Amino acid sequence: MINGPEISHPIDALRRLFDAGVAAAHPARVVAPHLPPISKDGQTRVIGAGKAAAAMAQALEKAWPPEVPAPQGLVVTRYGHGSMLESIECIEASHPLPDAAGREAAQRMVDIADGLGEGDQLLCLLSGGGSALLTLPADGLTMADQQAVSSALLRSGADIADINCVRKHLSAVKGGQLAVAAWPARVTTLMISDVAGDDPATIASGPTAADPTTFADARAILDRFGIDPPTAVRHHLESSEQETPKPGDPRLDGVENIIVARSQTSLEAMALVAREAAIQPLILGDAIEGEAREVAQVMAGIARQVVKHGQPIAPPCVLLSGGETTVTLRGSGRGGRNAEFLLALAIALDGEPGVYALAGDSDGIDGSEDNAGAIITPDTLARAGAAGIDATARLADNDGYGFFEALGDRVMTGPTRTNVNDLRAILIMPPA
Known part of the structure; x- marks a missing residue:
């Protein structure tokens, strides 16, 4: 006994x-202590992605300062992981393979970010699973291309850092690109980490973090695991001139990524x-x-x-x-x-x-x-x-x-x- x-x-x-x-890692416990000051001046919008995104949004609504208008925005979570929210919209989508619902949510989040300007604020709520849920194919790629590569990587034994490196370079939103869409607005991202080392660039494929990886890294990962991607993916990885934003990019100067829960x-x-x-x-x-x-x-x-x-x-x-x-x-x-x-x-x-x-x-x-x-x-x-x-x-x-x-x-x-x-x-x- x-x-x-x-x-x-x-x-x-x-x-x-x-x-x-x-x-110990539930959003009801970890979100409120890290909520940044919310100004009455300028717009504040909320977006989020991940298995904990709906619960994070619920905790944010509960902790929201009463003197500021209720938060508006959108989060996407896995089917069956949603929560009842008062003012923030919640969409459910597929995980671990992306689907059209996730693509629609990602496009709407880019539109929300792109509509902000100097003096505005974007609050991002990210957690594990966000990489598959926040999916928007790069120009020239389709959802089917992303699904094929994701499926092959998940079966290969590749770790999450390798998987997310490839995902970033097939996406129009991952690897810091969402934060660039919001520039010059301030961006604060609250993250529940599901990755070794708690690297913001890896959590949910780091949509608001600078990306130190490259197209060459993504190609090398596919080669290492013997994955022959669709022709459009191979062409994109070999010929694209639009790299993800790197450390030191001035468009990321107003971004703060905060880990609120970790292993x-x-x-x-x-x-x-x-x-x-x-x-x-x-x-x-x-x-x-x-x-x-x-x-x-x-x-x-x-x-x-x-x-x-x-x-x-x-x-x-x-x-x-x-x-x-x-x-x-x-x-x-x-x-x-x-x-x-x-x-x-x-x-x-x-x-x-x-x-x-x-x-x-x-x-x-x-x-x-x-x-x-x-x-x-x-x-x-x-x-x-x-x-x-x-x-x-x-x-x-x-x-x-x-x-x-x-x-x-x-x-x-x-x-x-x-x-x-x-x-x-x-x-x-x-x-x-």
Whole structure:
């Protein structure tokens, strides 16, 4: 049993840790403290994109100064992630592949930004998922071109920085281009970070941040992952003369990008809950990346060191980490990077006594599935075997979702309306 307030079982403890991490990044908690001064002079318009955009807009409306007219603008979020707003319009669109609704929203946001002048202010609300949702093809490209490249990149195992580099150079709005549209108005962007390093140029493909990457970088990424893009995309990347705005561009002088929530803050909130339950936390990192099954092998090795030698920390303890792993699809199963990580972790641990784990996406959606993630216990493989489920075969088929669905071990939260990427907790209990 686990000591502490109302916690009586390892699975209960893991869920409380995860829920604490998600709550620490919710817009209702993080937007208001970072809201910039709103002037009565000039226009102030609001735009936003991402899985948390509607909830961020809702928090902004609630914190809006009463002496200033109600905020006007538009945000776009993933289907099913919307919120009831009073004065700001909310559109839902497709994620992770863009659709016409996202394109329409992006064009309208460019029009809003372009209508501002000196003395006006643009407030941008960005979060993870904004890159797919805020989509406006560059001249000469179509939505189908963007969809084809995005799909190939998502299946390739490319990390989010590489994916967003390519996206920026196929877009008329990403990579600082939205801020240029608003120039010379002041631009303040509140960001919920879902990327390693919390780089504003990578979050939602940085529509209000200078872009240090180039068309040559985008071409190199496609070549590295063996992606043969549509002819129009290849021509655009080879011949376009319109680069994204770079660091030092004077049109970005009036832009301020503010990170309001990040993985590290959520991990610290999880650590606090663990301490309150007399469990020692150890944060391994907030930006752990790599193939999900390879990261699982490393984590299993650390967990075994804890069990056998009490190093680098003694049980009862929890190993916490954040970041975004990748999955190179080789099979035809239903997956998600957290399910893939946990299935590989269960196989590597092979029933190690006293080791439990939860991994979940803080937005409530593991990849494109309906679960946030899943949980493993010391008897996960034994229960699977008794049910005639071959864990190794399921991993080879990238079928982590199907594996945990069969065992009843998925973590289901529904849309959380925030996104600081994946949160992982490996709980290690002393021998009974």
